[in-house]
Amino acid sequence: MSLLDRFRDRVGSSAATTGDPLVDDLRAALSPERVKTDGAQRSLLGKDASVFDGGSAGPICYPVSTAEVVEIMRIAQVHERAVVPRGAGTGLAGGAIPLGAPIVVAVTKMTSILEIDEANGVAWVEPGVINLDLTRQLTPLGYHFAPDPSSQQVCTIGGNVANNSGGPHCLAYGVTNSHVAAIEVVSPAGEVIMLGGLDPEPDGYDLRGVFVGSEGTLGIATKVAVRLTKNRPAVRTLLMSFASVRDAANTVSDVIAAGIVPAAMEVMDQRITEAVENYVGAGYPTDAAAVLLAEVDGPDEGIDIDADRIAEIGRGNHATMVRVAADDTERALLWKGRKTAFGAVAQIAPDYYLHDTVVPRSALADVLDEIYAIADRHDLLIMNVFHAGDGNLHPLIVFDGRDEGVLDRVHAAGGEIIEASLAAGGVLSGEHGIGVEKQKYMDRLFSDADLEHQNRLRRAFDPVCRANPGKVLPMGHSCADIQQLRSVPTGVWG
Amino acid sequence: MTATLRNADPVLDEFAVAVGAEGTLSVAGNRTRWDVGGPLAPDTRIISAPTGIVEYIPEEMIVTVRAGTSVDELHRTLAERGQWTALPERGGTVGGAVAVGQSDYRRPARGDLRSAVLQVRYVSAEGTLVTGGGPTVKNVSGFDLPRLITGSLGTLGCIAEVILRTNPIPATTRWLSSTDADPFAIHARLLRPGPVLWDGTTTQVMLFGHDIDVTADVDRLRSVGRFDDCDEPSAPAGHRWSVPPAALTNMAALDTGAFVAEVGVGIIHAERAQIRPPLDPGARLIHERMKAEFDPTGRLNPGRIAGVR
Structure with a gap:
């Protein structure tokens, strides 16, 4: 009996059929309640947190086990349908947007x-575990999960793995790839494969390393061994004000040049600082052109050495104010301000487009000048709040989507920001990924041969582009993608 | 000064010509780990990778270096600006270290080699120069070719040049030794101990950081056992084992013979070789496809298998 017939058999013995063999098979494999086809669900899951128009979702499955994910993948094969994994949908580059009714x-x-x-320094978690929930569970044991993106209250570990997520504290601790030891993956062919391992040098090619950050295009992670990071005994959080963004950026550059790698270094410009103050009252000065939040951590004894040197470097760059958080409450408030920055802009305009590029630290000040000029040219309001220590810029364009033609200006300005970052020796994305947002810029960073080799890597995992087709690589470099998308029957899920 | 991604470099172009598109080929460095991955197929043409430090930007914590450069030379240059990299110092070349993908025995203080390779330029089996990754520490711009090439033992492409992340050398490093300490109690007592080496009798620990922190850590260490200062031990020799860190607590179950274990890491340098289970079939299939995609005729480093010690 063929795989398809087996599923059909089970459908026949349980619920009424829907008239769509794909949905019937999925419902038989999972349960009718965990396969959704209604318009509201499909519309909701057709989008992510980016500004891009939604795609078209096919049936939406909510598996509860690896075995169910395997069944979904096998049904997808039988029906020749693509599969798009999805966590909390907080992605900003359209990586989880379903294309072609997958x-x-x-x-x-x-x-x-x-x-x-604890003996192996890891926790095994399922991909839907929320980042901050994991850290909360680990805290009583003296550990946390180091990547802390701004969306950490809602984003999932599976999503963090897909995007190689960062966050403010990745400056010293590294991004997600440094915090994942092993991943159980359901391959596009429906096989369960363990990538990496608890030992430090697993055999063979580093398939675990390439899976992290692959935006759901190499398979679906069903179990992740995340590394436990010890909580720090002592922390110093400094808030510094500057009369220019350039002074703040130069301070960041000078701190790294002095051989100090702080736990975090974040810069906010005046516009975003004002918005945050109105929103949560974090205690930021609103009269400064920029504020720098710098944090050092480590053993108790030497904690003030680096903190004092950072303050000194700030003063050398004309800091108008240097304050050290007096206690954990003040520190928590300062971080609350930084982490709610994107929520705070909702008071200014209903929509925003958050960009993500990385530039050399020494180029930060020049690129920021250019970004403000770009916004002026396009008559747009732009705010900057970014992971300065990594050179990871997050220009935030704030707008009202109801204004005639505004989206065209937003996209034009976005393109120029990317060009300015690349011209300074930067890269397309630090932590949000390529998704559908930056595919068209990939050939600005990579040659045809480079992209062809990236596609080879992908094909080794997924020769038919079953997993999340139409993402990351530009279309011309991923022929199987086009085939896959064209083969989807339009009108069924359109 | 900023690093650019694809600056033309005639030296790398010459290397691409040397690799060519036909005939079996292996790139030799200083042959310090020439046996890793199995014996090279006979009659394989052997060439060298280009040498030289191309660009070092200490304030960006990155260095661009050609594969044939010795790690010792690289680290001498970086030390002048108070930095080092995660690459092992054992007489080999940068390209050799990246191709083999094994971290230094001082990994807890120096970092993980596989996280240190930010960009890689390699010559493909077709003789084309390919770039993967970029010059920044944070980067999710496409598929991660640096991670794939690192540790691939020259079987997917010939490494020509890499951009490595550099790190500040700690203000103070200090090695201590004990014969009565429980090596597994150290990580519970200290926040970030450096390497902990243990041969079943003697435990050697490196502490690093600010002088005042190291002094305080020495006191914490002495609550675990009697520790005296010692010289930095040289890199342990022997067969390389990779096991989950917890497996070190039951060495009797492992047939290592005489050993030096990296406690907290899971590397064992042992008298006898590790017998490793084969890859599971799903992973093996991806490996085979990967090799077929990057080197369809099997001309790169024939006879060698990545990950075999």
């Missing part, structure tokens, strides 16, 4: 922390 695999019901293995 099966959407939402891992948000796979939320168990399976095992905390």
Whole structure:
């Protein structure tokens, strides 16, 4: 009996059929309640947190186990349908937007922390575990999960793996790829494969390393061994004000040049600082052109050495104010301000487009000048709040989508920001990924041969582009993508 | 000064010509780990990678270096600006270290080699120069070719040049030794101990950081056992094992013979070789496809298998 017939058989013995063989098979494999086809769900999961128009979702599946993900992948094969994995949908580059009515695999019901293995320094978690929930569970044991993106209250570990997520504290601790030891993956062919391992040098090519940051195009992570990071005994958080963004940027550059790698260094310009103050009252000065939030951590004894040197470097760059958080409450408030920055802009305008590029630290001040000029040219309001220590810019264009033609100006300005970053020796994305947002810029960074080799890597995992087709690589470099998207019957899920 | 991604470099072009598109080929460095991955197929043409430090930007914590450069030379240059990299110092070349992908025995203080390779330029089996990654520490711009090439033992492409992340050399480093300490109690007592080496009798620990922190850590260490200062041990020799860190607590279950273990890491330098289970079939299939995609005729480093020690 063929695979398809087996599924059909089971459908026949359970619920009424929907008239769509794909949906019937999925419902038989999972359960009718966990396969959604209604318009509201498909519309909701057709989008992510980016400004891009929604795609078209096919049936939406909510698996609860690896075995169910395997079944979904096999059904996708039988029906020749693509599969798009999805976490909380907080992505900003359109990486989870379904193109061509694929099966959407939402891992948000796979939320168990399976095992905390202190002896090996890892926790095994399911992909739907929320980043901050994981850290909260680990805190009593003296650990946390180091990547802390601004969306950490809602984003999932599976999404963090897909995007190689960062966050303010990745300056010293590294991004997600440094914090994942092993990943259980359901391959596009429906096989369960363990990538990496708890030992430090697993055999063979570093398939774990290339899976992290692959934006759901190499398979679906169903179990992740994340590394436990010890909580720090002592922390100093400095708030510094500057009369120019350039002074703040130069301070960041000078701190790194002095051989100090702080836990975090974040810069906010005056516009975003004002918005944050109105929103949460974090205690930021609103009269400064820029504020710098710098944090050092480590053992108690030497904690003030680096903090004092950073303050000194700030004063050398004309800091108008240097304040050290007096206690944990003040520190928490300062970070609350930084982490709610994107929520705070909602008071100014209903929509925003958050960019993500990386430039050399020494080029920060020049690129920021250019970004303000770009915004002026396009008559747009732009705010800057960014991971300065990594050179990771997050220009935030604030607008009202109801204004005639504004989106065209927003996209034009965005393109110029990317060009300015690349011209300064930077890269396309630090932590948001390429998704559908930056595919068309990939050939600005890479040659045809470079892109062809990236596609080879992808094909080794997924020769038919079953997983999240139409993402990351530009279309011309991913022929199988085009085939896949064209083969989808339009009108069924359109 | 900023690093650019694809600056033309006639030296790399010459290397691409040397690699060519036909005939079996292997790139030799200083042959310090020439046996890793199995014996090279006979009659394989052997060439050298280009040498030289191309650009070092200490304030960006990056260095661009050609593959044939010795790690010792690289680290001498970086030391003048108070920095080092995660590459092991054992007489080899940068390209050799990246191709083999094994971290230094002082990894907890120096960092993980595989996270240190930010950009890689390599010559493909077709003789084309290819670039993957970029010059910044944070980068999710496309598929991660640096991670794929690192540790691939020259079987997917011939490494020509890399951009490495550099790190500040700590203000103070200090090695201590004990014969009565429980090596597994150290990580519970200290926040970030450096390497902890243990041969079943003697435990050697490196502490690093600010002088005042190291002094305080020495006191914490002495609550675990009697520790005296010692010289930095040289790189342990022997067969390289890779096991989950917890497996070191039951060495009797491992047939290593005489050993030096990296406690907290899971590397063992042992008298006897590790017998490793084969890759599971799904992973093996991806490996085979990867090799077929990057080197369809099997001309690169024939006979060698990545990950075999």
